[in-house]
Amino acid sequence: MAEVKLTVNGKAATADVDPNMPLLNLLMEDLGLNGPKFGCGLSQCGACTVLLDGEPIRSCVTPCSDAAGKKVTTIEGLGTTKTPHRLQQLFIEEQAVQCGYCISGILLYGKTYIDKNPRASREDIIQSLTGLICRCHTHSRMVKALERYAQEVGK
Numbered sequence: 087m088a089e090v091k092l093t094v095n096g097k098a099a100t101a102d103v104d105p106n107m108p109l110l111n112l113l114m115e116d117l118g119l120n121g122p123k124f125g126c127g128l129s130q131c132g133a134c135t136v137l138l139d140g141e142p143i144r145s146c147v148t149p150c151s152d153a154a155g156k157k158v159t160t161i162e163g164l165g166t167t168k169t170p171h172r173l174q175q176l177f178i179e180e181q182a183v184q185c186g187y188c189i190s191g192i193l194l195y196g197k198t199y200i201d202k203n204p205r206a207s208r209e210d211i212i213q214s215l216t217g218l219i220c221r222c223h224t225h226s227r228m229v230k231a232l233e234r235y236a237q238e239v240g241k
Contacts, residue, residue, distance in 0.1 A: 087102050087103060087104060088102070088105045088151070089101070089102050090102075090103055090105065090112065090150050090151060090153065090154050091154060091155065092150075092153045092154060092155065092156055092157070093156070093157045093158065094113070094117060094158045094159075094160070095119075095160060095163030096163065099117055101116040101117070101150070103116065103150055104150075105149060105150060105151035105154075106150075106151065107149065107150050108146050108147065108148065108149065108150065109136070109138075109143075109145040109148045109149065109150045109152070109153050110122055110124060110134045110145035110146045110148075111150070112150040113145060113160060119160050119162055121160040121161035121162045121190050122135060122136050122145050122160055122161070122190045123187055123190065124146060125146070125187070125188075125219070126219075127146050127147075128146070128147070129144040129146060129147040130217070130219070131188070131218070131219040132144065132188060132190070132191025132192070132195065132217060132218035132219060133188055133190060133191055133219075134146040134190070134191075135190045135191040135194045135218075136158050136159060136160050136190070136194065137157075137158065137159040137160075137194055137198065138153060138158055139156050139157050140157070140159075140198070141198065142194045142198050159194075160190065161190045161193055161194065164193065164194075164197070171197075172235065173196070173197050173231070173232075174193065176231040176232075176234050176235055177189075177193065177228070177231045179231070180227045180228075180230050180231040180234070181224070181227055182224050182227035182228040182231045183228075184222035184223070184224045185221075185222045187222075188219060188221075191218040192215060192218055192220065192228050195214060195215060195218060196228075196232045196235070197235070199211070199214035200214075200232060200236045200239055201239065204236060204239040204240035205236070205240045206236045206240075208233055211229055211233060211236065212229060215228075215229075
């Protein structure tokens with residue numbers, strides 16, 4: 087066991103854990119967060135996505151020791167139900183979430199990509215979501231919400 091200190095959604099956090107334990111487990115079990123989900127455990131679906139120092143990672147395969155001293159942002163860290171992040175609001179407006187299981191990956195990969203490429207085309211946005219699995223058939227609505235976000239960011 088080792089003490090891992092990190093910042094999660096803007097707040098300091100410390101956990102005494104096996105440093106090789108997946109970051110996802112620390113977030114869910116030790117910190118009680120439920121945004122990132124366990125999907126495949128193999129870094130293939132993206133349900134466990136979080137931002138580590140602003141970059142999307144798959145927390146199911148990232149040892150929590152890799153997050154020591156760094157900033158972790160989960161989907162809960164983007165906004166709240168009362169004051170959602172603009173992209174979260176666009177997903178609500180477009181009714182782009184059905185079950186919500188994949189939403190951490192879609193939102194965090196999409197947001198990061200568009201923030202770096204504010205003039206992203208529809209095809210660019212779709213390409214940025216490669217490797218994220220959504221089975222609820224709202225993919226076209228998700229892309230529409232991301233396109234709207236890109237239009238706003240790109241102004």
